[in-house]
Amino acid sequence: MKWLQIHITVDQAQVDFTETLLESLGALSVTLDDAENQDLLEPLPGETPLWNKVIVTGIYAQEDGEEIDVDSIVTFIQAQMPDAPLSHEFIEDQEWERTWMDAYEPIQISDNFWIVPEWMTAPDAQAVNLKLDPGLAFGTGNHASTFLCLQWLGKTDLKDKIVIDYGCGSGILAVAALLLGAKKVYATDIDPQAVLATQQNAELNGVMNNLYVGLPDEFNETLKDQKADVFVANILAGPLMMLAPQFATLVKSEGEFALAGVIEEQVSDVSNVYSEFFDILEVEKRDGYWCRISGKRQSH
Known part of the structure; x- marks a missing residue:
């Protein structure tokens, strides 16, 4: 043919x-x-x-x-x-x-953490290797904001932690958190295709049993009063600022958070909104202007 x-x-x-x-x-x-x-x-x-x-x-x-x-x-x-x-x-x-x-290659996030297209052999079989089908939904690790979130997850203590991935796309961050030791991940997205993609990538990596993923209404009903030890959202500055009060209710006192999808010129505005609820500890930049904002939930 x-x-x-x-x-x-x-x-x-x-x-x-x-x-x-x-x-x-x-x-x-x-x-x-x-x-x-x-x-x-x-x-x-x-x-x-x-x-x-x-x-x-x-x-x-x-x-x-x-x-x-x-x-x-x-x-x-x-x-x-x-x-x-x-x-x-x-x-x-x-x-x-x-x-x-050929558009995809393994991506090294850190010394012991790789993103590997599902049809390729992992460069380091002993590393944490997240297998990914890049064709399912947005989020492959190539984009600077996704890479920044993966990098942050890789250096965050996730052992036995509850993690929320808000705006999960392909599920790359949710699956990464589980492979890196999280006890349970709750993920949500407004796109049903993203929910399906997250499920499929979780199954591909053998972590579906410790993942919940659903649309926002289902997510809120399932989560109820559960709060996250670690929270990550890789969306856009506008929605991030609008959702800040809601996100604050989802994170435990002293819980860690990371926000991405923010360009350098937006960091000040996003940080000002989040400083009401969170202590901003770090701003990391990649590819010239994409930024990740991270820190801890204030005591409450």
């Missing part, structure tokens, strides 16, 4: 139309990529990040012995979108697999 890829570069406002157009022409899947190397803030769980200029790619399967009428597809697209740059290519099955998988 061969695969046909059709790439169309469009403005952000044209993305929905382009996706619909490609799907109407039989695309098996449609992917979105940055066309201008533009940085994005880490999205809220459930949101799809969009760049100003986007490469929309439709994937078509060509069975052995069959031919896709590429000219007709391209002519039709150009008639609908005459000003949009368009290119296409065929790739073989094996090359298609490599095109996707």
Whole structure:
């Protein structure tokens, strides 16, 4: 089998139309990529990040012995979108697999802690190796804010601790906490796909028995009066500030916390809001401007 890829570069406002157009022409899947190397803030769980200029790619399967009428597809697209740059290519099955998988490599978080794509061999078999399917939901360890949270978890004493992961995405932080010794992790996300991804990655790593994950209403009902020894939230500055009073109720006196998804210019505002409830002990920066804010819950 061969695969046909059709790439169309469009403005952000044209993305929905382009996706619909490609799907109407039989695309098996449609992917979105940055066309201008533009940085994005880490999205809220459930949101799809969009760049100003986007490469929309439709994937078509060509069975052995069959031919896709590429000219007709391209002519039709150009008639609908005459000003949009368009290119296409065929790739073989094996090359298609490599095109996707080669984007991921093991990530070393600390001396004894790695994130490893599930199809790869761990570089250090004796280390804590978190196996991850990067395709399930947002959060692979590559993003600076995710890396900062993983790094913080790796140096935090999690032995027999209760941990909350708020905005869990792929579940990478929740699973990491369990592999690093947490007794129980409660995780939540507003996106049902993230809940499923977290469950699947927990099962992949053999830690599902010590994890609860659910949507916020279910999470609140399950948690009840339980408070965390360790709390981590990797979302965005706006939601972090809005949720600060709620987060304060979820953390024990002297409990440890880390917040990420914050850029350098937002640190002061976020810290000012959290200083009502938490002692800010450290601000760590990565990749020029992404920051992690960490500290302890004030006695109450």
